[in-house]
Amino acid sequence: MAHPRRPALVHPEAADLTLYAVLHALADPTRLIIVRTLRNDLERACGTFPVSVAPSTLTHHFRVLREAGVIHQREEGNRRWTTLRYDELEARFPGVIDTVLRAAPA
Amino acid sequence: MAHPRRPALVHPEAADLTLYAVLHALADPTRLIIVRTLRNDLERACGTFPVSVAPSTLTHHFRVLREAGVIHQREEGNRRWTTLRYDELEARFPGVIDTVLRAAPA
DNA sequence: ACACTCGTACGACGATCATCGAAAGGAAAG
DNA sequence: CTTTCCTTTCGATGATCGTCGTACGAGTGT
Helix, strand or coil: CCCCCCCCCCCCCHHHCCHHHHHHHHCCHHHHHHHHHHHHCCEEEHHHCCCCCCHHHHHHHHHHHHHCCCEEEEEECCEEEEEECHHHHHHHCCCHHHHHHHHCCC | CCCCCCCCCCCCCHHHCCHHHHHHHHCCHHHHHHHHHHHHCCEEEHHHCCCCCCHHHHHHHHHHHHHCCCEEEEEECCEEEEEECHHHHHHHCCCHHHHHHHHCCC
């Protein structure tokens, strides 16, 4: 029994986010693609992001983003739906997401 | 003869900067203190930053910032003077520095 | 029941990280 | 010349990172 039950998804409170964790989460090409995609489309399933890494690597990046408070994930049947915690990030670190996305390569 | 001559300080061209390296450089409390200090005061000597790490650790952080293109350093006698490459950063990644500094804890 | 899909958990790998102490260089001051 | 000061290089440490293959669990659909 490797994983007896899917562990509950942990999302830090908005007040507990640190700028360092957010910046570190954004400082990676694959994760920045994820964030930019979510900034355009509201919600997406894990497998539908235009990235080119192995599935297990993608899971790792989602965890980094989730634990930094950048994304929110909810489960629905077989899929895991992901959204950007844009409003909370904007309230806590105003302008950071959009400024970084605007500076990021296309 | 450990270091026969002080190696010339390497500063990347503004066009060669990557957002990932800049974000990674900013994603550290000590380095963010350095950047904020330089945003206020134009130029400072290495030893005059309000940080609490060992001198050799400080040298490491300056190298990370320098190689990411965030700061510029010049030697003068015994001291090494450091400046923020603000105009170049602003031209390449508009708003990133100030937005991050505004979001950073005091 | 069966196969298929979606996404994860568990190692494992080499690479990089932040930190420090010790030693040393060069410059300045005595 | 000798001492002191500023900052570096080197080497080491333990931690974390990004990547992947493999195995698996839970849902979906036939």
